[in-house]
Amino acid sequence: MPNMKWLIIYALFFGTLAIYLYYEHETTPNERRGNGFSYAFATALIYLISISGIIGIVNRAVILFLKSGGYKINILFIINILIIDMILIYIAFLVLK
Numbered sequence: 001m002p003n004m005k006w007l008i009i010y011a012l013f014f015g016t017l018a019i020y021l022y023y024e025h026e027t028t029p030n031e032r033r034g035n036g037f038s039y040a041f042a043t044a045l046i047y048l049i050s051i052s053g054i055i056g057i058v059n060r061a062v063i064l065f066l067k068s069g070g071y072k073i074n075i076l077f078i079i080n081i082l083i084i085d086m087i088l089i090y091i092a093f094l095v096l097k
Contacts, residue, residue, distance in 0.1 A: 003064070010056075014057065021046050022046075025043070051092045055089070058088070062081070063081075
């Protein structure tokens with residue numbers, strides 16, 4: 001994703017996919033959803049894919065915004081981005097409970 005145009009395209013594609021998967025999951029009747037390990041595994045994968053896509057979009061948007069302002073990316077900035085990612089994952093799992 002070299003520029004803002006690709007970020008917007010990715011966000012639109014991924015956002016549409018995530019909304020479709022969530023809508024499909026919520027509108028499926030409980031008796032047709034399945035049970036057991038395979039259902040839990042598929043549900044966890046849907047949430048992890050959604051969370052990773054959102055975090056990737058946020059990371060890339062922050063980096064593109066700072067690069068456009070002339071900010072140099074260094075190791076401390078990368079560590080801060082990783083900490084923000086861990087916080088976002090933690091918040092996402094709190095919301096899922």
